[in-house]
Amino acid sequence: MTTQTLPPPLRKPPPPGASHQETAGSPREAADADLRELARRHGLTVSGARPSLPAYARQIWSRRDFITAFATARLTAQYSQARLGQVWQVMTPLLNAAVYYLIFGVLMDAKQGVADYVPFLITGIFVWTFTSNTILAGTRAISGNLGLVRALHFPRASLPISLSIQQLQQLLLSLAALAMILCGLGEFPTWSWFLAVPALLCQALFNTGVALVLARLAARTPDISQLMPFVLRTWMYASGAMWSIQNLAASGRFPDGVVLALQCNPAAVYIDLMRFALIESYTSAQLPPHVWALAAGWALLAFGGGFIWFWKAEETYGRG
Numbered sequence: 145m146t147t148q149t150l151p152p153p154l155r156k157p158p159p160p161g162a163s164h165q166e167t168a169g170s171p172r173e174a175a176d177a178d179l180r181e182l183a184r185r186h187g188l189t190v191s192g193a194r195p196s197l198p199a200y201a202r203q204i205w206s207r208r209d210f211i212t213a214f215a216t217a218r219l220t221a222q223y224s225q226a227r228l229g230q231v232w233q234v235m236t237p238l239l240n241a242a243v244y245y246l247i248f249g250v251l252m253d254a255k256q257g258v259a260d261y262v263p264f265l266i267t268g269i270f271v272w273t274f275t276s277n278t279i280l281a282g283t284r285a286i287s288g289n290l291g292l293v294r295a296l297h298f299p300r301a302s303l304p305i306s307l308s309i310q311q312l313q314q315l316l317l318s319l320a321a322l323a324m325i326l327c328g329l330g331e332f333p334t335w336s337w338f339l340a341v342p343a344l345l346c347q348a349l350f351n352t353g354v355a356l357v358l359a360r361l362a363a364r365t366p367d368i369s370q371l372m373p374f375v376l377r378t379w380m381y382a383s384g385a386m387w388s389i390q391n392l393a394a395s396g397r398f399p400d401g402v403v404l405a406l407q408c409n410p411a412a413v414y415i416d417l418m419r420f421a422l423i424e425s426y427t428s429a430q431l432p433p434h435v436w437a438l439a440a441g442w443a444l445l446a447f448g449g450g451f452i453w454f455w456k457a458e459e460t461y462g463r464g
Contacts, residue, residue: 193459194455194456194458194459195458197452197455200299200301200455200458201451203298203299204299204301204302204305207298207299207302210298210302210306211302211305211306211309212306212309214302214303214306215306215307215309215310215313216310216313218306218307218310219310219313219314222310222314234317234318234321236273237266237269237270237273237318238266238321238325240269240273241265241266241269241270244265244269244385244386245261245262245265247386248265248386248387249261249262249265249386254386254387254388256391257388257391258387258388258391259425259426260329260330260331260423260424260425260426262329263325263326263329263331263422263423264388264419264423264426265385265386266322266325266326267322267326267415267418267419267422267423268383268384268385268386268415268419269385269386270315270318270319270322270418271347271385271414271415271418272380272383272385272411272415273315273318274311274312274314274315274347274351275347275350275351275411275414276376276380277311277314278307278308278311278312278351278352278354278355279351279354279355279358279372279376280369280372280373280376281304281307281308281310281311281355282304282307282308282354282355282356282357282358282359282362283358283359283361283362283368283369283372284307284362284369285303285304285307285355285359285362286300286303286304286359286360286362286363286461286462287362287363287366287369289303290462293461293462294462299458300454300458300461300462301356301451301454301455301458303359304352304355304356304359304454305352305356307355308348308351308352308355311351312344312348315344319340322422326422326423331422331423331424334424336420336421336422336424337421337422338421339417339420339421340417340418340421340422342436342439343414343417343418343421343439344418345443346414346417346439346440346442346443347414347439347443349443349444349446349447350410350414350442350443350446350447351446352446352447352450353443353445353446353447353448353449353450353451354446354450355450356447356450356451356453356454357446357449357450357453357454358372359454360453360454360457363457363460363461364457364460379409379411380411382406382409382412383409383411383412383415384406384412384415384416385411385415388430389403389406389407389412389416390430392406393407407432408432408438410438410439410442410446413432413435413438413439413442414439416430416431416432416435417431417435417436417439
């Protein structure tokens with residue numbers, strides 16, 4: 145019995161110009177297309193993909209309970225190992241104010257020409273501490289919570305926003321002590337104290353926006369968190385927390401452009417507004433022109449720009 149050898153099956157030749165890799169990869173491409181169609185049919189999406197900006201904002205709003213609970217828990221645990229506990233929330237800015245009073249008020253005589261210098265100084269230090277602590281917390285928002293970022297799926301902007309709320313909660317506790325200190329120094333409550341509310345709201349939005357920007361930068365370059373204390377110290381000295389920008393402008397020692405830049409400095413704007421609200425001798429004549437427009441403009445620019453900047457890198461946090 146003889147066996148007959150069958151001829152090999154005919155193969156369809158590849159189209160002209162097609163490479164071997166393209167021809168060999170076509171079954172995989174077909175399989176990928178089938179998987180994409182299957183995922184689309186069942187409503188599956190890419191894990192960790194960046195949602196649209198409106199959807200991202202809705203996700204954050206839906207997690208508002210988590211954000212506030214996380215902030216409160218961090219605030220409670222912050223001084224849990226210290227004997228004085230939450231008292232340090234007030235003691236830290238007060239001790240800083242005492243040191244700066246010795247250096248600037250006594251040794252450098254910065255109190256010359258400043259009415260009610262002690263309330264002036266204490267208010268400036270409390271307000272600046274709010275901005276400084278919020279920005280420093282923002283640099284550690286992602287890098288300090290990598291375990292949470294890698295373990296759970298949630299909008300990453302929740303972390304810097306939560307840390308900003310934590311600092312706002314801490315400031316509100318400190319403001320109660322500040323009010324008592326001001327009363328002890330002869331600055332009793334007036335209707336102008338209510339102006340502190342919109343001023344703090346603008347400052348909180350500004351701080352959160354800057355924290356979002358630095359959270360993204362520090363997630364990629366952790367060394368930024370080591371550099372920020374030096375940047376913030378320089379910014380504090382340029383913000384008039386310990387000295388009067390108005391006295392500097394009246395001295396005529398600096399060009400008008402430098403004085404205008406110092407007056408429009410966002411930290412100085414929020415410090416000026418809080419002094420105007422809480423200190424009776426600090427009048428509107430000592431405020432820069434259009435101060436409320438500056439405060440609102442800095443707040444909207446920083447928060448809106450910072451939120452979009454952070455959202456654009458949403459899918460990269462916790463990877464690499």
